[in-house]
Amino acid sequence: MDFLTGLNDVQKAAVTAADGPTLVIAGPGSGKTRVLTYRIAWLLQQGVAPDQILTLTFTNKAAKEMKERISHVMGNAANRVWAGTFHSIFARILRAEASKLGFPATFTVYDTDDSSSLLRSIIQEMQLDPQVYNVGAVRSRISLAKSNLMTPQVYRSNEEWMTQDRQQKKPFIVDIYEKYMQRCKLAGAMDFDDLLLQLFRLLRDNPDNVLEKYRQKFQYIHVDEFQDTNFLQYAILRRLIKYDGSKENLFVVGDDAQSIYAFRGATIDNIIDFERDFPDLKVYKLEQNYRSTHHIVAAANQVISHNKKQLQKTIWTDKNERHKIKLLKCLTDDEEAKRVADLILEYKNRYHIPNQEIAILYRTNAQSRKFEEYLRRQNLAYRVFGGMSFYQRKEVKDLVAYLRIAVNPIDEEAMRRVINYPTRGISDSTLQKIGKVANQLNCSFWDAMTQVPDITDRAKKSIAAFRTLVLKWQEQTTKANASQLATDILRQSGLLDTLKADTSPEGQSKVENVVSVIDAIAEFVNGEVPAAEIAGADEVQDKSLAAYLQTVTLLTDADDNKQDTDRITLMSVHSAKGLEFQCLFVTGMEEQLFPSFMSSEDPNGLDEERRLFYVAITRAKELLTLTYCQNRYRYGQIRSFPPSRFLEEIGPEHFEISGGFGSARNAGREQEAVSNGARVSGVTPIRRNNGPIQSTISAAAQAAFTASPAEAIVAGVTVLHLKFGKGTVVSVEGPKDGKIAAIQFEQDDVPERRIVLKFAKLQVLDS
Numbered sequence: 052m053d054f055l056t057g058l059n060d061v062q063k064a065a066v067t068a069a070d071g072p073t074l075v076i077a078g079p080g081s082g083k084t085r086v087l088t089y090r091i092a093w094l095l096q097q098g099v100a101p102d103q104i105l106t107l108t109f110t111n112k113a114a115k116e117m118k119e120r121i122s123h124v125m126g127n128a129a130n131r132v133w134a135g136t137f138h139s140i141f142a143r144i145l146r147a148e149a150s151k152l153g154f155p156a157t158f159t160v161y162d163t164d165d166s167s168s169l170l171r172s173i174i175q176e177m178q179l180d181p182q183v184y185n186v187g188a189v190r191s192r193i194s195l196a197k198s199n200l201m202t203p204q205v206y207r208s209n210e211e212w213m214t215q216d217r218q219q220k221k222p223f224i225v226d227i228y229e230k231y232m233q234r235c236k237l238a239g240a241m242d243f244d245d246l247l248l249q250l251f252r253l254l255r256d257n258p259d260n261v262l263e264k265y266r267q268k269f270q271y272i273h274v275d276e277f278q279d280t281n282f283l284q285y286a287i288l289r290r291l292i293k294y295d296g297s298k299e300n301l302f303v304v305g306d307d308a309q310s311i312y313a314f315r316g317a318t319i320d321n322i323i324d325f326e327r328d329f330p331d332l333k334v335y336k337l338e339q340n341y342r343s344t345h346h347i348v349a350a351a352n353q354v355i356s357h358n359k360k361q362l363q364k365t366i367w368t369d370k371n372e373r374h375k376i377k378l379l380k381c382l383t384d385d386e387e388a389k390r391v392a393d394l395i396l397e398y399k400n401r402y403h404i405p406n407q408e409i410a411i412l413y414r415t416n417a418q419s420r421k422f423e424e425y426l427r428r429q430n431l432a433y434r435v436f437g438g439m440s441f442y443q444r445k446e447v448k449d450l451v452a453y454l455r456i457a458v459n460p461i462d463e464e465a466m467r468r469v470i471n472y473p474t475r476g477i478s479d480s481t482l483q484k485i486g487k488v489a490n491q492l493n494c495s496f497w498d499a500m501t502q503v504p505d506i507t508d509r510a511k512k513s514i515a516a517f518r519t520l521v522l523k524w525q526e527q528t529t530k531a532n533a534s535q536l537a538t539d540i541l542r543q544s545g546l547l548d549t550l551k552a553d554t555s556p557e558g559q560s561k562v563e564n565v566v567s568v569i570d571a572i573a574e575f576v577n578g579e580v581p582a583a584e585i586a587g588a589d590e591v592q593d594k595s596l597a598a599y600l601q602t603v604t605l606l607t608d609a610d611d612n613k614q615d616t617d618r619i620t621l622m623s624v625h626s627a628k629g630l631e632f633q634c635l636f637v638t639g640m641e642e643q644l645f646p647s648f649m650s651s652e653d654p655n656g657l658d659e660e661r662r663l664f665y666v667a668i669t670r671a672k673e674l675l676t677l678t679y680c681q682n683r684y685r686y687g688q689i690r691s692f693p694p695s696r697f698l699e700e701i702g703p704e705h706f707e708i709s710g711g712f713g714s715a716r717n718a719g720r721e722q723e724a725v726s727n728g729a730r731v732s733g734v735t736p737i738r739r740n741n742g743p744i745q746s747t748i749s750a751a752a753q754a755a756f757t758a759s760p761a762e763a764i765v766a767g768v769t770v771l772h773l774k775f776g777k778g779t780v781v782s783v784e785g786p787k788d789g790k791i792a793a794i795q796f797e798q799d800d801v802p803e804r805r806i807v808l809k810f811a812k813l814q815v816l817d818s
């Protein structure tokens with residue numbers, strides 16, 4: 052039992068708690084995930100069989116890390132524990148039981164793009180106005196209905212929902228929903244929400260042969276990040292847990308203050324429900340933060356205290372306070388990226404921090420580009436999570452679509468995507484006709500392909516030839532090795548030749564991308580990559596192409612199939628949940644960005660943004676830097692917003708005020724000094740300090756001041772600035788419209804100031 056020595060008393064009590072429902076509720080960095088991991092190791096040590104243990108984590112990567120840790124103490128048994136995300140574990144169960152729901156075991160998982168594309172077709176076929184029935188809005192409405200367990204029939208009989216739709220002038224949403232469900236079924240496809248909804252139905256409708264089986268199987272269920280479990284996920288968990296009074300082994304850990312998925316239907320109420328549903332619940336509260344130093348913990352506590360609705364928790368740390376929080380005020384997003392990259396280099400030199408201990412977080416994925424640019428310039432290795440991921444590239448999606456139809460030929464979206472790519476003489480109008488026939492006969496797109504009247508002989512021939520090819524592949528899916536089959540498909544489909552024909556460097560990189568999919572499948576088959584484990588490893592692992600495709604679709608933003616190497620992490624705050632880094636940058640701390648513009652009108656939205664910010668800063672172990680810009684390129688133009696209100700919620704005593712770049716409170720003043728007029732009309736800053744500008748030059752010199760044109764400011768010249776005095780221009784860079792000069796002022800303790808020439812008033816002096 053020596054591994055228990057790495058735990059404090061409360062942690063130890065939780066880890067070794069007797070059977071029964073258990074909740075560990077505690078702030079960030081207090082060891083919740085550690086407790087969960089040790090709990091599993093402890094259960095194994097007590098003789099519980101690994102495949103009786105189910106663990107649901109936020110990312111597949113988290114599940115993998117957990118297994119690795121457990122295997123340190125308990126050896127290989129750890130690999131047989133079922134661990135993964137809700138979606139990947141549920142997909143695995145559904146594959147085994149699909150026939151009971153009328154789906155093929157090889158069902159496809161439609162990603163968001165597939166769902167949107169299908170909805171678009173349906174809206175068009177129903178001749179509804181696509182402006183009114185905006186695909187994104189319709190999709191989220193349907194998603195919400197599903198996560199509330201509403202089938203189209205239930206939806207139709209729900210007066211409240213129907214009235215809402217009528218008021219919104221979208222009375223046909225329920226019809227779109229109904230059609231969408233039918234089409235998914237005909238295509239042998241489930242979307243992300245279906246993985247939950249269908250599993251719920253499966254368990255509800257098959258109490259004896261299915262539910263009981265899994266109840267027997269999963270004797271111990273664990274959930275990390277429980278605060279982000281939604282209603283439906285919780286409903287499934289409750290069913291899976293035995294209700295005979297003795298075996299309610301649901302062990303969950305979470306922090307209500309870190310709940311950040313309200314938009315996905317997760318509410319912190321599920322923690323409250325949990326306490327109500329299980330009256331004999333054991334609750335453990337952890338209070339010591341082992342992750343972060345004092346300033347970070349104190350700042351986080353200050354920030355979250357602005358949210359009213361939260362469970363009371365205290366959190367403290369005994370880590371000493373070497374560093375305060377750094378606040379970087381930048382003129383532009385370009386400068387922000389540059390200074391972050393510079394600071395990373397400086398930290399690496401000074402503290403020898405490995406790249407994997409460094410992360411740059413942002414509110415929206417679009418912010419990553421600038422950081423990538425400057426990290427590359429500094430030759431710093433990085434990895435971007437989320438956003439335009441590898442599997443979203445066109446050529447990769449095309450290959451995956453081919454693999455999908457080989458496994459499941461009735462997959463309509465995949466079929467539509469590649470049936471005429473590379474071109475086979477099957478025109479759009481032919482596709483429309485096939486779609487129509489499928490609708491009339493209520494059959495799959497695949498079946499309709501052979502039943503279309505009035506199409507040309509050439510099209511008929513092409514369709515027949517293509518179907519023969521697909522059927523040949525399908526036959527191979529049960530016989531051939533998945534990577535060999537994928538290679539055949541890549542060649543025989545003509546995709547490889549088409550890509551090879553483009554000899555530009557861009558074209559070549561597409562070839563490399565599809566080849567690397569084949570490599571990934573080979574690794575999957577040979578069991579060398581985590582992908583093989585993440586769907587919840589059982590003794591006999593499923594190495595089929597179908598299994599591979601499912602793991603790929605269910606990768607989350609924070610997962611990465613590549614081998615881990617020493618790289619800096621770039622990710623959205625949402626993806627960073629549960630992670631920790633020695634050195635952390637939380638960037639873009641401006642109003643309308645963080646908090647997001649979407650939340651500004653809604654107090655609940657604002658609270659959620661604050662929890663998100665709380666999650667962000669509590670990822671830092673030691674060095675935390677917050678950055679904001681006065682001017683940022685957004686929506687095609689330079690815009691300017693005041694510093695984020697969240698910065699003001701942190702006491703100035705926690706900030707390091709270096710080199711004249713003060714706290715957010717000084718922002719207005721500095722903005723006055725180095726820029727003017729950049730503010731977009733209509734956006735009023737929430738607070739500004741218009742105190743007098745302290746000038747370092749005499750009144751006489753001020754009177755004689757005449758600003759020189761921006762072109763005159765070049766490296767090497769001496770300039771005069773009304774506030775900072777005399778200085779030498781060290782360098783000038785940036786695009787014509789957004790040139791920034793680095794200037795060393797004589798009377799300044801800052802190494803260099805970076806000033807946007809467009810806004811600054813500088814006079815070139817004769818030296």
Ligand code: ATP
Pocket residue numbers: 057058059062077078079080081082083084085086306309340341342628629630631669
């Ligand atoms: P979050 O809410 O962010 O997910 P958490 O509560 O899950 O945080 P962990 O990630 O489990 O916290 O722990 C934070 C850090 O503190 C980890 O590096 C962990 O190894 C360490 N830690 C936890 N408990 C102890 C302990 N008793 N002694 C030493 N280190 C600990």
Ligand code: MG
Pocket residue numbers: 083084085275629
């Ligand atoms: Mg955790």
